[in-house]
Amino acid sequence: MIIRVENLSKSFKLKAGLFTSGKSRVYAVDDVSLSVKKGESFGIVGESGSGKSTLARLIAGAYKIDSGRLEFNLTEKNFLFDSETRLSKFRKESGNRVKYIFQDPASSLNPRMSIEEILFSGYKYSGQWKGREEARKKAEKIFSLIGMASNIFDKRPSDFSGGQRQRISIARALMFDPEILICDEIVSALDLSIQSQILNLIADLKQELSLTLLFISHDLSVVSYICDTIAVMYGGIILELGSSEQISTKPLHPYTQFLYSSMPGRTPLFTETSNQGLSQLEKLHSCPYFNRCPYADNKCRTEKPQLKKVSDGREVACWRV
Amino acid sequence: MENNVLVEIKKLHVTFGHLAKPVYAVRGVDLRLESGQVIGIVGESGCGKSVTSSSLFALDEPNKRVSGQVLYRGEDLAGLSAKRRVEYRRKALGLVSQEPSLSFDPIFSIYKCFEETFRLVEPKISKQEVTDRAVKLLEMVEISNPEQRLRNFPHQFSGGMLQRIMIALSLANNPEILVADEPTTALDVTTQSKIIALLKGLQSKRKLAMIFISHDINLVADVSDMIVVMYGGIVLEQGPKDEVLGKTLSPYTEDLLLAMPKDGQNYKQERLYTIKGAVPDPQNPPSGCPYSPRCKFAEAVCSQKIPEFVQAGDSSHYYRCVLRRHQ
Numbered sequence: 001m002i003i004r005v006e007n008l009s010k011s012f013k014l015k016a017g018l019f020t021s022g023k024s025r026v027y028a029v030d031d032v033s034l035s036v037k038k039g040e041s042f043g044i045v046g047e048s049g050s051g052k053s054t055l056a057r058l059i060a061g062a063y064k065i066d067s068g069r070l071e072f073n074l075t076e077k078n079f080l081f082d083s084e085t086r087l088s089k090f091r092k093e094s095g096n097r098v099k100y101i102f103q104d105p106a107s108s109l110n111p112r113m114s115i116e117e118i119l120f121s122g123y124k125y126s127g128q129w130k131g132r133e134e135a136r137k138k139a140e141k142i143f144s145l146i147g148m149a150s151n152i153f154d155k156r157p158s159d160f161s162g163g164q165r166q167r168i169s170i171a172r173a174l175m176f177d178p179e180i181l182i183c184d185e186i187v188s189a190l191d192l193s194i195q196s197q198i199l200n201l202i203a204d205l206k207q208e209l210s211l212t213l214l215f216i217s218h219d220l221s222v223v224s225y226i227c228d229t230i231a232v233m234y235g236g237i238i239l240e241l242g243s244s245e246q247i248s249t250k251p252l253h254p255y256t257q258f259l260y261s262s263m264p265g266r267t268p269l270f271t272e273t274s275n276q277g278l279s280q281l282e283k284l285h286s287c288p289y290f291n292r293c294p295y296a297d298n299k300c301r302t303e304k305p306q307l308k309k310v311s312d313g314r315e316v317a318c319w320r321v
Numbered sequence: 322m323e324n325n326v327l328v329e330i331k332k333l334h335v336t337f338g339h340l341a342k343p344v345y346a347v348r349g350v351d352l353r354l355e356s357g358q359v360i361g362i363v364g365e366s367g368c369g370k371s372v373t374s375s376s377l378f379a380l381d382e383p384n385k386r387v388s389g390q391v392l393y394r395g396e397d398l399a400g401l402s403a404k405r406r407v408e409y410r411r412k413a414l415g416l417v418s419q420e421p422s423l424s425f426d427p428i429f430s431i432y433k434c435f436e437e438t439f440r441l442v443e444p445k446i447s448k449q450e451v452t453d454r455a456v457k458l459l460e461m462v463e464i465s466n467p468e469q470r471l472r473n474f475p476h477q478f479s480g481g482m483l484q485r486i487m488i489a490l491s492l493a494n495n496p497e498i499l500v501a502d503e504p505t506t507a508l509d510v511t512t513q514s515k516i517i518a519l520l521k522g523l524q525s526k527r528k529l530a531m532i533f534i535s536h537d538i539n540l541v542a543d544v545s546d547m548i549v550v551m552y553g554g555i556v557l558e559q560g561p562k563d564e565v566l567g568k569t570l571s572p573y574t575e576d577l578l579l580a581m582p583k584d585g586q587n588y589k590q591e592r593l594y595t596i597k598g599a600v601p602d603p604q605n606p607p608s609g610c611p612y613s614p615r616c617k618f619a620e621a622v623c624s625q626k627i628p629e630f631v632q633a634g635d636s637s638h639y640y641r642c643v644l645r646r647h648q
Contacts (some may be wrong), residue, residue: 019622043590047509048480161599191365191600192536193615196580196593203588224595227580244587262514264540275463275515276479 001073002180002212003036003059008068010054014281026280028054029237031068033307036180036229038073041206041213043227043244045220045259049280051236052216056182059214060100061090072098074179096126099173103185105165109157115168116153123175135147142171145208146201163194167201174205181206183215187222199226220263224248229313232256235277235288238307252268252316255289270294287319295320326394327497327530328354328377333389335372343386344603347555350389351630356497359524360532361545361562363538363577369554374500374532377414379406388616411441415491417520419503421483425475431455431486432471433602438493458489462519481512488519492527498526499531505540517544538577542566547637550574553601553611555627560638570633570640574614610641618644 011033014024015105029051036042044052057063059070061081070081073095079093102108109118119139123129140150146167157165166186173181183202187195203226206213217223223230223244230247232240234254240253251257254270261269280286287293290300297319305317330352336343347369354360359472362370376391379398391398418424425434435455439446452471459467462485473481473603484504491499505513510532521544524531532543541548541562548565550558550573558571569575579594586593598615601607607614613623628641 010630048512145341163599192538192577193365193580193596194599196582196595197597198417198594199582200592203592221508221582221584225586226588228589245585248584259511264513264517264543265538268514268518272511272515275481275512 001035002038002040003034003214004069004071004073005032005034005055005059006069006071008032008055008058008070009061009066010058011066024281027236027283028280029058032233032238033068034231034238034241036212036214038212039210040208040229041215041227043215043217043223043230044233045217045223045230046233047218049235049277050233052233053184055233056100056184056214056216059180060098060182061087061094062100063087070284072180096128096176096179097178098177098182099178100182100184101166101169101173101186102288104159104189105162105169106189108169111166112156113156114153115155116155118157118168119172119175126176128176128183138175140169143173144203145174146171161194162190163197166190166194166198170201170205174209177209178211180212180214183214184216184217188217188219195222202226212314220248220260232259236280236319237284237288238315239289239318240316241307246314252310252314252321253289253318254293254295254320256292284287287317325355326353327356328352329390329395330373330376331390331392333373333376333391334387334620335369336386338384339437342604345554345606346603347376348606349627350551350554350556352549352556354498354530354532356530359533359545360547360549361533361535361541362549362551363535363541364551365536367600367603368551370534370551371502373551374411374502377498377500377532378416385401394408402492412494412572413497415494415496415499417484417487417499417504419492419502420507421480421487422475422507424487425483427475430474434490435471435493438490442494452497454493455489458493459486461492461523462486462489464489478486480508481516484508484512484516485519488516488523492523495527497530499529500534501531502534503536504533506535513540520544538566538581539576540573550577553606554603555611555641556630556639557612557642558638558640560633560636560640564633564636564638568633568638570638570645571612572616572644573640576615576617610643620644 007048008029010029011025011027014026032055046052058065066084072079076098122134123135127203131269143150148190187198190198205211215227227244230244231238234255240256248260251260257269273294274291277290278288284304286302287300287305290296299319303320307315307317309315310321330350333347333350335347336345338344350373363417364370379391436451455471456467464470464485478506505516533541535541545562548562552573558565558574576596580596582593596615601611609624609626610628613619622643627642630639630641632639
């Protein structure tokens with residue numbers, strides 16, 4: 001297990017500022033546990049507000065953990081992080097090996113920086129820095145790997161198309177020889193004809209550099225293609241976990257069933273009883289989906305379901321399964 | 322038959338920006354919309370799908386240059402007086418745009434939005450009537466407690482609900498034509514399927530003519546009768562949806578369908594089909610067929626001139642491809 005997440009929770013203050021009480025909070029990720037095998041590509045799907053990006057950012061060390069533990073077993077060292085760990089330590093220890101690729105290449109690359117500056121600005125301070133010459137050699141190697149010309153150091157992001165910018169974004173992450181790559185909606189800002197190029201590239205890179213992928217997307221067909229395992233998140237918890245084939249062909253949780261049958265060209269399996277999810281301003285004491293679920297009974301309203309193992313590698317959080 | 326034609330777009334060319342180096346957004350589009358018909362336009366960003374549909378609104382923008390005709394019931398929109406054109410927009414057209422949360426003014430309550438919309442057509446409408454009609458419209462788009470919800474402001478609604486309200490607003494003055502420009506792109510899959518079901522229901526109940534724009538060909542096929550595939554400012558293929566999806570004639574449509582990950586496909590077994598290269602730059606569109614630099618079948622002829630729009634047999638299925646014709 002390269003990543004082990006145990007009972008991870010994170011909530012945010014709704015209002016910022018010195019004089020706010022901090023009492024009203026949004027519970028973004030609520031008691032989530034999962035583990036990712038080395039070399040696996042692990043997908044997280046869910047709608048907006050389901051906590052999928054918060055979970056990814058917690059794993060990337062962007063936020064302090066509220067409670068729970070985060071364990072990394074990398075080839076060189078192992079780390080353990082909990083709510084006591086300071087963010088700076090977190091980043092120092094894991095930062096170079098866990099890299100994050102952002103959604104929109106147009107806004108995640110600084111338009112005023114040259115490609116060289118973009119690639120080296122973080123790398124310079126990483127401890128892997130062995131001078132500019134070495135770094136350029138390394139970058140050139142990465143360029144050939146991702147299918148870019150090697151003489152682009154002096155160009156700027158505006159000289160490139162959307163797909164090429166996303167490749168540069170990937171190159172920036174690869175500079176650090178990461179072991180874990182977190183891809184947060186990396187193809188949703190791209191056109192369909194470019195999307196398949198980037199997905200193939202990610203699959204190739206994973207193979208060649210033996211990466212572990214954490215792939216987040218709301219596009220179900222993309223996630224089913226690129227992932228081995230899929231976790232379906234809703235309202236801050238994981239509702240279902242299984243191999244990509246199992247989840248897409250035989251979903252067990254009513255939400256997953258509804259989600260997959262809502263894809264364009266299919267007919268939804270049932271009508272939801274409400275169009276809106278529960279408010280996330282309170283801590284969860286029920287199934288997060290009960291008010292939309294046509295099968296919900298009293299237990300769903302009063303008790304929060306935990307992930308239960310139903311078969312090998314398959315877990316569902318539902319009182320009915 | 323002729324009477325059924327609501328809108329006819331003839332040889333539409335639209336360019337933007339500086340005269341010396343214009344952006345060629347639309348380069349010759351012909352389109353006919355009949356009453357009650359749903360046309361779906363598919364294409365990637367910059368292909369001209371939104372510009373084509375917005376030509377229906379006949380808006381004058383500072384650096385936009387239009388040539389060609391847009392006829393509404395046989396009347397050229399460019400020839401209408403400014404007053405008549407405004408009247409046409411208010412009465413005949415409805416628009417549902419992409420990002421619901423950005424399309425509402427945050428300081429206007431939902432009631433205000435409806436009041437303003439009704440007043441465009443009936444300046445003297447009473448408050449009571451605004452409320453009554455707005456409540457009916459909100460009920461139609463399945464918003465619960467419409468009376469109370471009218472007093473709410475946009476931030477008190479979710480994206481899906483705002484999109485429902487936008488649909489209600491666009492239908493407030495009983496338009497004949499609804500333009501839905503990527504209405505569900507900003508929404509989740511589950512919300513998307515509900516909004517699409519609502520749109521389809523309203524369309525068939527009110528016999529609306531609709532132009533549905535999306536980059537998702539599956540979604541377009543779900544909604545429309547006719548599919549128009551655009552690329553680089555021109556239409557590459559157009560026809561009834563079963564024909565376009567089942568008997569694809571344009572290599573671009575074929576590649577688009579192939580490049581999508583399909584059910585049961587996984588990276589471990591097979592690679593995705595890729596289209597090489599990138600979308601053309603609208604400032605220097607390729608000469609000839611815009612898809613020719615990326616097309617796997619391309620030959621020298623393809624880059625010489627834009628291929629003619631050819632009818633496939635005697636059906637209403639049209640395509641532009643020089644090579645297909647030779648086969």
